[in-house]
Amino acid sequence: MTRRPATPLPPPKERRHLRETTALTQAQLAERVGVAPGTVRAWESGRTTPRGRKREAYAKLLKTLAEEAAAGRAARDPASGPRNAAGANRTGPEPEAHPEPEAHPQPAPHPEPDPRPEPEARPEPEGHPQTLPEPASEPLPEPRPAPVALTPAQAFDALYEFGAPALVRQTYLLTGRREQARESVERAFQTAWEHWPEVARDRDPVGWVRAAAYEYALSPWQRLRPRHRRPEPPPADPGDRTLLNALLRLPPRHRRTLVLYDGVGLDLPETAAETEASTPAAAHRLLHAREAVADRLPALADPQVLHRRLAELASNERLGAARPPSVRRGGERRARFRTRAAIAFTVALIGTTALTLRTAPTHYEPPVSPGQAVRGVPPRVAQGSLSDEEQELRRKLRDQWQGGPERLRPGLE
Template sequence: MTRNVEGLPAPNERRRLREAAELTLDEVAAAVGVAAATVRSWECGRTTPRGRKRDAYAGFLARLPELAGAADATGPPGRPDPADPADPADPLLVAVGPGAGAEGVAEAPDGPADAGGSADTTAAGPAGRPATRPGVRPVVDPAEAFDTLHDLAAPALARQAYLLTGCRALSLEAVDRAFTRAWDQWPEVATDPDPVGWVRTIVYDYALSPWHRFRRSHRRPDRPPADPADRILLDALLALPRIHRRTVLLYDGVGLDLPDTAAETEATTPATGHRILNAHADLAARVPELADVPVEKQSAALRERLAALRPPFSLDPRPAAEVRGGGERRTRQWTRATLGLTAMIAAATAYTAATAPTRYDPPLAPGGSVSGVPPLSGPQQLTERSRHLHDKLRADPQAGPARVAPRLD
């Protein structure tokens, strides 16, 4: 998207202005009054600000060139001097390998949100404790960048997949498959404005695939949580349709705003709003804690309940090094299988070419029926004279012509 929309610069120009002023997504979001994920969507071109948010964002972008000039002289206001230690609130610098530009790094979005937190909060660990984000540090190795993304996003994504499926094995398998695919397509993921969202989409698609019901290992759900309230909430979530379950988890659990939720679920904003309202109504009818909550406060109450839900087992994804190694082994296996199949086809083709006939032999014409020939009926019956001659020939020991000469007696 390269054209201006509603008086605003193009999305790539919006990001360039922010980076020139050395501002983070959190700082822009605080100045405009929205979430960092919303600013990220505006810079990607997935959504467009409207109304008062558009006016505030346009005014902020108009002042960015002045802030960029001031940053060149004294540094941006409220930011530490470049010689000072890195600020932990700044986004992580992730290497993208060749093609990343002169610096060899690209800005990665904020860490993934837990099922009960907002999109610009830090990721939660397996036990629900918030994981502290490291400071700004240059990463030059793609494997190290992938490991950083995996450590930040995998625990929260495993928890979200569990809320979608209620199955521990399927949740961990979905996270493993998503990060394996991310490593296979790492240049694309590293340059994506929202790598966590890229992986999250794969996790949700795999976890909610309807084909899993044909697998014996995933037909029966795991044991429910120990807390009765958590058990009721999880059963209510699993009773929702798949698309409603995904929408309410993105909106209330992850903390995406309505346009971002609509974009990630590939639906219109009004349709997404109706899905959220229907999901809230179904959950309120099934969960006693949400029944007495006013409609305007159901989203906040549901977010707190999702954050407080504790699975009856740990959701620890595989280490990032094993995920990378497994993906590489799978790639090598597929490569060997492809080469083996190609060799078999080549050998079969060569054998066929060597044993094929070099000339054409026309087939024999099929036989036709012939009419006018009397059928073979076997030997005729002997007459009395023929029988007498037959007996004479058998009984006469003489040989030669005299044998058949008649006698006088």
């Protein structure tokens, strides 16, 4: 049984562009596909990919949006159609005019006029014939050894060594804490190692890890950790200290947008996709963040100067990262711990269920209703304790022989 190939989809950036070109919101597009708005947001950011019937419906809707956008462009520029048609008519006969010299098959035993003079001038010794495999000496360096397929661990190590140092510096701009930035990046790479097949096929693996690191670093529960209550030493340079304080005063979403756009250098649609916001919302956040920084530091009103100062602030701090093998081993230990915890919880649940089934009653016993007083009937009085004489009499009666003739024939007095 063969599986039908999946319906092709445009890249995530083009999906968002098609939706915004046709003036559709994520909620409207989600309603037309039949999913939640958060699902559409994840599709446009590239974090998840639709499957099955939802993928077919989404691809069909995107195709319709592309046709509507093309029709709208054609309506706005009606001259483009005839121009293209005329161009097609002009370019049509050109390929047929080129083979015209081939219609005169003149015998040309020596193809000296046709080849370029440079290739023929290379073999300087004239004694060598033209058929001498002299060009074979040039391709010798060209054949390169076939690329060796990297193992998943080697590919992960290469990705970590390439992206970890820059991601630690970027995360430091978001948190202002060196250890938290380092831990966030390591935790993001551990998550990437757990989902390595998905990350390896992603069009931007560094962006995948960056989004995970930013989410972990800006999580609200970080404030509850005891380490967060202890302040870290600020940067040594007063200018860097002022800029870092201005960044930390921004709301987390504005700070993240500013770092992605002016620090990392992403364009506005990519910034909006990574922050899971619309493009106008990302633009407003960026403008507000720039205004807030410019109010405290007027010299950074120019975006170019701000970009340079953010790079300098991140580079002045010595922020190291752990080695890739230790990060992978840490992720594997966390995965084993979670697996064992899940197994232990499952075993405890099964044991509790078995104990309950073993000790539970097998039949229903109706509860005894409480007694009620009946008018005219005295309450039943329980027998009280025996006196000493009564207890002595009862003991004597029990100790005597019960089957003797004395009980049958009473004796004469």
